[in-house]
Amino acid sequence: MSTIGSHLPSFPPPGLDPAGGRVALDDLRQPGLAPADGGLELPEAAPASLVDPGEATLNLSAWGADEAGRSLPRASSQEGRLAQLDRADAVDAGVDNILAAL
Amino acid sequence: MTATAPPSPEQLRNAAGRLVSALAAHDDPEYRLAVLKRLSRRLGEDQYPMFLRLLGVVAESDDEDAKRLLAETVATALRRMDLPGGALSSWGATQLPDNVTGMSAGALSGGFFGSSPRRLLGPVEYLTVWHLQRTQRTSLGADTFRRALAQLVGLLNHSADARALYPQKLAADAQNELEGAYTRATRERLAAIADAWRAGQPPDAVAQAAIDAGHVDMPAGWVVRDL
Numbered sequence A: 001m002s003t004i005g006s007h008l009p010s011f012p013p014p015g016l017d018p019a020g021g022r023v024a025l026d027d028l029r030q031p032g033l034a035p036a037d038g039g040l041e042l043p044e045a046a047p048a049s050l051v052d053p054g055e056a057t058l059n060l061s062a063w064g065a066d067e068a069g070r071s072l073p074r075a076s077s078q079e080g081r082l083a084q085l086d087r088a089d090a091v092d093a094g095v096d097n098i099l100a101a102l
Numbered sequence B: 001m002t003a004t005a006p007p008s009p010e011q012l013r014n015a016a017g018r019l020v021s022a023l024a025a026h027d028d029p030e031y032r033l034a035v036l037k038r039l040s041r042r043l044g045e046d047q048y049p050m051f052l053r054l055l056g057v058v059a060e061s062d063d064e065d066a067k068r069l070l071a072e073t074v075a076t077a078l079r080r081m082d083l084p085g086g087a088l089s090s091w092g093a094t095q096l097p098d099n100v101t102g103m104s105a106g107a108l109s110g111g112f113f114g115s116s117p118r119r120l121l122g123p124v125e126y127l128t129v130w131h132l133q134r135t136q137r138t139s140l141g142a143d144t145f146r147r148a149l150a151q152l153v154g155l156l157n158h159s160a161d162a163r164a165l166y167p168q169k170l171a172a173d174a175q176n177e178l179e180g181a182y183t184r185a186t187r188e189r190l191a192a193i194a195d196a197w198r199a200g201q202p203p204d205a206v207a208q209a210a211i212d213a214g215h216v217d218m219p220a221g222w223v224v225r226d227l
Helices: A025-029 A053-058 A077-085 A085-102 B009-024 B031-044 B048-060 B066-080 B123-132 B140-154 B160-175 B183-198 B203-212
Strands: B086-089 B119-120
Touching: A025 B140, A053 B140, A077 A085, A077 B009, A077 B119, A085 B009, A085 B031, B009 B031, B009 B066, B031 B048, B031 B066, B048 B066, B048 B086, B048 B123, B048 B140, B066 B160, B086 B123, B119 B123, B119 B203, B123 B140, B123 B160, B123 B183, B140 B160, B140 B203, B160 B183, B183 B203
Parallel strands: none
Antiparallel strands: B086 B119
16 A cells, blocks of 8 residues: 555646646647637648649649640750660660750 | 759650650660650659659640650550559558658658568559559549549550550459559559540540549448458
């Protein structure tokens, strides 16, 4: 049997407020515990849902609104250069060119 | 490619044009497939959506020759069963962000410790899994999924072989319950895409079929596990 008394000192001790006037978020649900000055404002709506960077990439625009046609800028000079290379080198050089454009 | 600023419209068009020029430089289908696969590999796992976007830019263009060239190259990949794919984790595994200095311990999972199963998925399967399953990416929104899928189907329809072979592959994938890459819901959507595509429906209808396949009314009180 414990000999320790059950009358624990009240916390926080009188005159000592370790939270400095701040309260836990859960305390805001309890009336009367929010700071009197109402300094904590809760947003009315949750922030916009996160969009994956990859989805943003899929949604990147490639065309201006005022463009009449949608022609691809084919690089005939690049095509000619790659055609002169053997296929293994052309794969490397071709992909290098694509990535350089980005 | 810079890691911070997204490419401008002009850069995207130039990259797509260079892709087509690279493909056109040699007539060899194997060479063309090697270009596509090398591009997806060089972009890396995180940037596979950029690979898809470049296909999309070609699809959005007026260049019918470019579309045929690209679609025929995908047909070659389908015949070889060697699609230029992107990796998505299965069963909710995550990855450790490589550009974040602080993170929550809760963000760690088995994937961080090297046990994350990754599946290499072709373009259509990648979009579908990204939209429906828990992966290392935040789920792809329905609108983007529908638009990107329709664009892809429209592009691949420029090759008779791709139009025939891709739905066949999707239908086969949809029947495979054992391999574990797809949840039941994903298999249903893949089957819906395959059916609509094989039936010759327009690209928008094929994409819409994938969306509609998930709206099956269940009897009240049923609990459905997405496995």
